[in-house]
Amino acid sequence: MSEAARELVIVGIDNAALSPLLEILEERDTISANQLRLLELEDSEVEPQVFANRNIPVQELEKFTFAPEQVVVLLRTGEVAQAALAAAEAAGAWVLDAAGNTRGDETATLIHPLLNSAEIAHAERHVLALPSAGAAMVAEAVAPLAESLQAVDIQLNQPVSALGKVAIDSMAAQTARMFSGQDAEVDPAIGHRLAFNQLSAGEALLASGHTLSELALVHDLRRLLGESVAVDACINTVSVFHGQLANLRVALHEDVDLEKVRALLGNGARLQLAEQPSAEDAVGSEATIIGRLRQSLLNSHQVNFCAVSDNLRKDLAMNCVQIVHLLLKNY
Numbered sequence: 129m130s131e132a133a134r135e136l137v138i139v140g141i142d143n144a145a146l147s148p149l150l151e152i153l154e155e156r157d158t159i160s161a162n163q164l165r166l167l168e169l170e171d172s173e174v175e176p177q178v179f180a181n182r183n184i185p186v187q188e189l190e191k192f193t194f195a196p197e198q199v200v201v202l203l204r205t206g207e208v209a210q211a212a213l214a215a216a217e218a219a220g221a222w223v224l225d226a227a228g229n230t231r232g233d234e235t236a237t238l239i240h241p242l243l244n245s246a247e248i249a250h251a252e253r254h255v256l257a258l259p260s261a262g263a264a265m266v267a268e269a270v271a272p273l274a275e276s277l278q279a280v281d282i283q284l285n286q287p288v289s290a291l292g293k294v295a296i297d298s299m300a301a302q303t304a305r306m307f308s309g310q311d312a313e314v315d316p317a318i319g320h321r322l323a324f325n326q327l328s329a330g331e332a333l334l335a336s337g338h339t340l341s342e343l344a345l346v347h348d349l350r351r352l353l354g355e356s357v358a359v360d361a362c363i364n365t366v367s368v369f370h371g372q373l374a375n376l377r378v379a380l381h382e383d384v385d386l387e388k389v390r391a392l393l394g395n396g397a398r399l400q401l402a403e404q405p406s407a408e409d410a411v412g413s414e415a416t417i418i419g420r421l422r423q424s425l426l427n428s429h430q431v432n433f434c435a436v437s438d439n440l441r442k443d444l445a446m447n448c449v450q451i452v453h454l455l456l457k458n459y
Contacts, residue, residue, distance in 0.1 A: 133197060134159075134163060134197050134198070134199065134456050135163050135164075135165055135195070135197060135198045135199070136153070136158075136159050136163055136164055136165070136198070136199050136201065136452060136456070137165040137166075137167060137192075137194070137198050137199070137200045137201070137216070137221075138164070138165070138166050138167065138200075138201045138203060139167045139168075139189060139200060139201065139202050139203060139204055139209060139212050140167075140168065140202060140203030140204025140209065140227065141166055141167070141168040141172070141174045141177065141186055141203075142168065142172065142174060142204075142293055143203040143204065143227075143292075143293060144289045144292065144293045144296055144440055145203060145226070145440050145444045145445055145448075146177070146203060148440050148441040148444075148445035148446075149201075149203075149444070149445040149448060149449065150177065150179050151441075151445075152441070152445050152446055152449045153179070153449055153452075154179060154180050156449060156453070158449055158452060158453050158456070159456070160180065161179050161180040161181075161182035161184060164179055164184055165187065165192070165198075166184050166185070166186045166187065167186070167187050167188070167189040167192055167212075168186050168187075168188075168189060169188075169189055169190070169208060170188045170189070170190050170191070172186075174186045189208060189212060190208075193219075194212075194215050194216040194218075194219035194221050195219055195220075195221065196219060196220030196221055197221075198216070198219075198221040198222075199221065199222045199223075199224065199452055199455045199456060200212070200213075200216040200221050200222065200223045200224070201223075201224045201226055201448060201452065202223065202224070202225045202226060202227050202229055203226055203227055204227055205227045205228060205229055209227065209229050210229055213225065213229060213230075213255065217253065217254055217255055220254070221254065222254045222255075222256070222455045222459060223254060223255045223256065224256045224257075224258060224448065224451055224452065224455070225255065225256065225257045225258065226258040226444060226448050228257075228260070228344065230255060230257045231257070231344050231347070232347065233257075235252050235253055235255070236253065236255045236256065236257045237250075237251040237252065237253075237255070237256050237257065238256075238257045238258075238259060238348060238351045238352065239256045239257070239258065239451055240259055240264055240267055240268075240352055240447065241447050241450035241451050241454070242268060242271075242397050242398065242450075243267060243268070243271060243352060244352065245450075245451070245454060248451075248454060248455070248458075248459065256451065258444065258447060258448060258451070259348040259349075259352060259447075260341070260344055260345055260348055261286075261290065261372060261437075261439035261440070261443035261444050262282070262284045262286060262290075262345050262361075262363065262372060262374065262439070262443075263344075263345050263348035263349050263352065264443040264444075264447055265372060265374060265416055265435055265437045265439070265442075265443050266280065266282055266284075266345075266349060266374055266376065266435065267348075267349060267352045267353065268396065268397070268398060268399065268416050268435075269374070269376065269393075269396075269399065269416055269418060269433075269435040270353070270376070270378060271396060271397070272392040272393050272395060272396040272399070273378060273380065273389065273392060273393075274353070276380040276381045276382060277353065277357050277378065277379075277380065277381075278357065278358065278379040278380055278381050278429070279357060279358035279359070279360075279378070279379040280349065280353070280357060280358070280359050280360075280376060280377070280378050280379075281359075281360050281361075281376070281377040281378075281379075282345065282349075282359070282360070282361040282362070282374055282375075282376055283361075283362050283364070283374065283375040283376075284345065284361060284362070284363045284364070284372065284373075284374045285364050285365075285366045285372065285373045285374070285375075285407075286330070286363055286364070286365055286366070286372050286439070287365075287366065287368045287369055287370050287371055287372055287407070287439060288322050288365065288366075288367065288368065288369055289369055289370050289439060289440055290330070290341075290365070290372070290439055291318070291330050291331075291365065294315075295315070295318065295322060296369060298315045298318075298322055299322035299323050299367065299369070300369075301313070302314075302321060302322055302323035303323040303324070306323055306324065318330060318331075322365075322367060323367055324367050325367050326364060326365070326366050326367065327364060327365040327366075328364060329363070329364070329365075330363070330364075330365035338361075339363060341363050342361045342362060342363050345361045345363065346359045346360065346361050349361075358379075368407065370407075370411050370438060370439065370440055371407030371408060371410055371411045371436065371437070371438055371439065372407060372436065372437060372438075372439040372443075373406070373407045373434060373435070373436045374434060374435050374436075375432070375434050376432065376433055376434065376435060377424065377430055377432050378430065378431050378432070378433070379427065379429050379430045380429050380430070380431065381429070382429065383428045383429060384423045384424075384428060384429060384430065384431045386421065386422075386423055386431065389421065389431050390421055393418050393421070393433075396418075398414065398415050398416055398442075399415065399416050399417075399418055400415045400416070400417045400418065401417075401418050401419065401421075402417050402418070402419045403419055403420075404419055404420060405417040405418070405419040405420075405434065405436045406436065407436045409436060410436040410437045410438050410442070411438050411441075412438060412441060413437075413438055413441075413442065414441075414442055414446060415437070415442070416435055416436070416437045416442070417435070417436045417437070418433055418434070418435055419433065419434055419436075420432070420433055420434045421433040
């Protein structure tokens with residue numbers, strides 16, 4: 129079947145990543161408007177989405193019939209998303225889980241388009257998983273150091289958009305109320321004010337003291353970097369809408385040669401070097417920006433630096449589009 133006859137099906141329209149995903153699909157001419165199908169729950173009130181100067185209607189997920197010529201992207205979680213995944217896989221379609229539905233399922237092949245896209249050809253199932261935005265950024269940032277990498281300790285400052293569209297809307301409403309001199313209404317699911325705040329954790333703590341997102345970040349990085357690399361992570365939520373920043377403590381197998389490390393990072397795919405990057409510098413960009421490179425004062429084998437990126441556009445939408453392109457073209 130020709131590429132022109134293929135369809136891209138996106139499940140989950142009420143997602144903060146949808147807008148940049150559609151923008152990049154259109155910018156790169158990955159598909160035509162005739163090839164795009166948008167699905168949402170039957171009782172959802174979702175307006176048609178504009179793509180390539182066309183209004184694309186949003187169809188009812190429960191009534192949709194999946195087919196083998198489709199590539200299905202999951203932007204939604206929950207039982208309905210799990211059912212859609214099973215139905216699409218049973219129909220012979222390729223499924224790309226961009227929402228964490230397959231987290232912990234080793235039979236779903238984790239794909240970062242810059243690091244291991246060749247693994248698609250050896251996938252056990254027609255089900256691929258996209259790394260979390262934080263894992264995707266960190267994996268890119270440390271990939272040039274892979275030959276000497278021993279351990280990575282991550283302090284990730286994630287934006288509110290990492291918690292979902294509901295959290296974005298909640299912070300916007302809280303900000304407006306506070307500027308009007310009113311008390312901000314706190315979302316009980318989060319338990320803290322999002323506006324003008326920093327959260328030590330954006331979700332419930334597990335018995336280990338980690339959050340599920342922190343363990344998911346560690347899990348994704350171990351799959352991308354290899355089990356021989358030790359990984360630990362802490363995720364804080366900061367009061368910005370978009371753009372993530374990670375402070376990385378990277379242990380190498382030998383003493384740090386700072387100029388060598390700088391040269392390796394400078395040649396990394398989609399990496400840019402800057403002296404003092406901020407998350408704002410990366411919003412709207414297609415690059416991960418590396419900065420504040422320095423040798424640790426505690427360990428001669430450790431180098432410290434920060435990485436910033438656009439969590440929605442680059443680490444989710446762009447990576448998703450690149451995988452979709454490969455599936456439509458080659459599989």
